[in-house]
Amino acid sequence: MYAQTFQRPRSFYGQFDRKPGDHLTTHYCPGCGHGNIHKIVAEAIDDFGAQDRTVFVSPVGCSVFAYYYFDVGNLQVAHGRAPAVATAVKRALPDSLVISYQGDGDLAAIGGNEILHAANRGEDITVIFVNNAIYGMTGGQMAPTSLIGMKTTTTPMGRVVANDGFPVRVAELLSTLEGPTYIERVALYDNKTRAKARKAIRKALQNQIEGRGFSLVEVLSPCPTGWGVTPVDSLKWIEENMLPNFPLGVFKDKSAEREHRTHRRQAIAIQDVPGILGLNGNAGNERSAGILAGGPRTSCPPNVDYRLKIAGFGGQGLLFLGRLLAEAGMRQNLHVSWLPSYGPEMRGGTANCHVNISTTEIGSPLVSAPTVLIAMNKPSLDKFENEVVGGGLIIYDSSLIDHPPARSDVEVIALPATEMADKIGSAKSANMVALGALIGKTNMLDKDALLHVVRSMTKKVALLDLNLRAVESGFEFARANAAEESLWGV
Ligand SMILES: Cc1ncc(C[n+]2csc(CCOP(=O)(O)OP(=O)(O)O)c2C)c(N)n1
Ligand code: SF4
Structure with missing residues (x-):
């Protein structure tokens, strides 16, 4: 008889120590999309056998406590700076699997410049971009992705183009760059879209494992609390309000053409650094490459x-x-x-x-x-x-x-x-x-x-x-x- 046992992914901790007295639940609100996305990511890490080499870079935002859930290498970084930190980790440890996990406030507002340049450099990292069209953690302020007319705590009359500009379409924007390999937008509002999101996230991780360069998956994700709706209604809200503004689909896919980029990066051996900086030997008062050389030590x-x-x-x-x-x-x-x-x-x-x-x-x-x-x-x-x-x-x-x-x-x-x-x-x-x-x-x-x-x-x-x-x-x-x-x- 065929039997399949469903269990918590190994890449999650056995219990979550975030909440005293309640070690089995997360801190996320009921109906929040972060939980779904965490599960998809953790299962993929398990399936790729990558738990020991995964570095999860969590940002400022509702997912700030991701390190309580993922039993992998964790870095909690300053707001918007995950792509820079992920870049550093990946370059220092080319065999690691580095995930930059960011909300829309984090990625598209304060970290807009960071993501642009990491994508443009084609860094070999995987970015999971959780677009819930609002700042969830801080109480529902307008994000760059908030919809026109959307009421938030900072746009109580609704987002107005003349004041606040248009919603930023990150997937479209970044896909105009040469650097990225794979960019797709997915959503979480029914089983079909969840399955697609799962597939996209796995592909983005697999690309990195195979050294194919920068991948980003934008996930339209429910935030019932920030939107002031029930968890059930938040699913409808995505379909009815977000989809017309943020169409789903693959915006760029060069995965098949880009192989083993990681190993082509120019690396400097640590033992060569003193020589490059001119810090070897006694070169008197000479300056080498603008750096001080020689003199008594x-x-x-x-x-x-x-x-x-x-x-x-x-x-x-x-x-x-x-x-x-x-x-x-x-x-x-x-x-x-x-x-x-x-x-x-x-x-x-x-x-x-x-x-x-x-x-x-x-x-x-x-x-x-x-x-x-x-x-x-x-x-x-x-x-x-x-x-x-x-x-x-x-x-x-x-x-x-x-x-x-x-x-x-x-x-x-x-x-x-x-x-x-x-x-x-x-x-x-x-x-x-x-x-x-x-x-x-x-x-x-x-x-x-x-x-x-x-x-x-x-x-x-x-x-x-x-x-x-x-x-x-x-x-x-x-x-x-x-x-x-x-x-x-x-
Ligand atoms: C430098 C800095 N500026 C502002 C904040 C306040 N802040 C915390 S989270 C956040 C926005 C988070 O929104 P988002 O990235 O969309 O994530 P979500 O909470 O919706 O998951 C802001 C502005 C901060 N912590 N640090
Ligand atoms: S505020 Fe929104 S994003 Fe934050 S945990 Fe609650 S539902 Fe999730």
């Missing part, structure tokens, strides 16, 4: 963890100061990061950068609680003083800032950087005076290695001598004015 000092914020006017060279520190730290085999933050103006605006220099790996380049603040103008001191951790260090340019920091729980160096630089030859080197003072005070980096980096990275030859002297003078200032009791090195 000293060993890693123990237990360094500096989080610096360096702030002032645009044009004071503070981003450069941060880069010098990061480069010098790198040459001492430390982990470093440098994150610039520009004001809108080219000159005279505010500019700051965040620098981490550490013996341990750096989780985020953002410095929100600096151990050291270098403030080179008054607005910067006022703005960032309170961010500095207790026991931290503030170096401020006392030539330009007429009051010391109010904090009494940090160490402070009043450094007349602009005046000192002016005496040396140009106020422009005030940043170098501050750099020297920082090193003189903290000993955080080897001074010779730092001077080498200054030599290598100062582009204007006329400024080089000035910069080196400015670093030395800042260094001497810090040493000469060292507090008798200090937590900071000297």
Whole structure:
């Protein structure tokens, strides 16, 4: 006797830990299309034997918790950014099966640019685009795919072309590009359309497994909650309202022509990277391909963890100061990061950068609680003083800032950087005076290695001598004015 047992796909977890006390149901509303689509995807992963190599990239939207359901590799990413992350995963792990699963708000609004370029590049990924014509998760706002006349919380009188434009037809739009291999629109409103959706999703996954390039399946999917209808009526709603605007069908299919694209991508072996970046050997002060080469490399000092914020006017060279520190730290085999933050103006605006220099790996380049603040103008001191951790260090340019920091729980160096630089030859080197003072005070980096980096990275030859002297003078200032009791090195 023939018997078939239906069971939960292996690519789903045995129980879903999302809801305390109810481990057998998902967080989706009754009648939501996400559940159907999850099941189709999970069954396909099982059938292709791909569970161990699948990476499911879930977005922001109602499917944000997909990682509670799929027992595969999971990445939950920033809104709209799934195609970029999927690109990275696929390129790093060409044998993986990467699924970018996105709603219409995620893919067609905030992530419109991402999907366009991933499709245009023909990335070897599979995109499942869940079009329910609304932002479900946030309470039913208009999406780019909302229909004309459709009432949403942000279009209470109905979507109006003059205000809101036309519904965006993603499948049609992307199929005009050369890059994509396969684009189909399917729907979920009866058994026949569900079967077609299943077939399309399986094909899109199979294309990737066979290295045939970019596939996208747009699924017209019910959102009874967002549409304010019952689950049963939501099926009719798709047929009656969505289909006339979003016709079903295959918009592009080059699957048969495109084979093994994955393996044709230009790959760079990791061991070749230092050579390409010119970081091999001692090439003196030479720059190679625009990247610093050569110079002394000293060993890693123990237990360094500096989080610096360096702030002032645009044009004071503070981003450069941060880069010098990061480069010098790198040459001492430390982990470093440098994150610039520009004001809108080219000159005279505010500019700051965040620098981490550490013996341990750096989780985020953002410095929100600096151990050291270098403030080179008054607005910067006022703005960032309170961010500095207790026991931290503030170096401020006392030539330009007429009051010391109010904090009494940090160490402070009043450094007349602009005046000192002016005496040396140009106020422009005030940043170098501050750099020297920082090193003189903290000993955080080897001074010779730092001077080498200054030599290598100062582009204007006329400024080089000035910069080196400015670093030395800042260094001497810090040493000469060292507090008798200090937590900071000297
Ligand atoms: C950067 C950012 N902007 C806005 C939001 C708010 N937000 C969360 S989900 C969402 C829209 C989701 O709609 P959709 O992609 O259509 O998915 P659905 O919820 O309908 O499945 C928005 C705007 C956010 N989380 N992050
Ligand atoms: S709001 Fe809509 S998309 Fe979100 S879970 Fe509910 S039915 Fe599904």
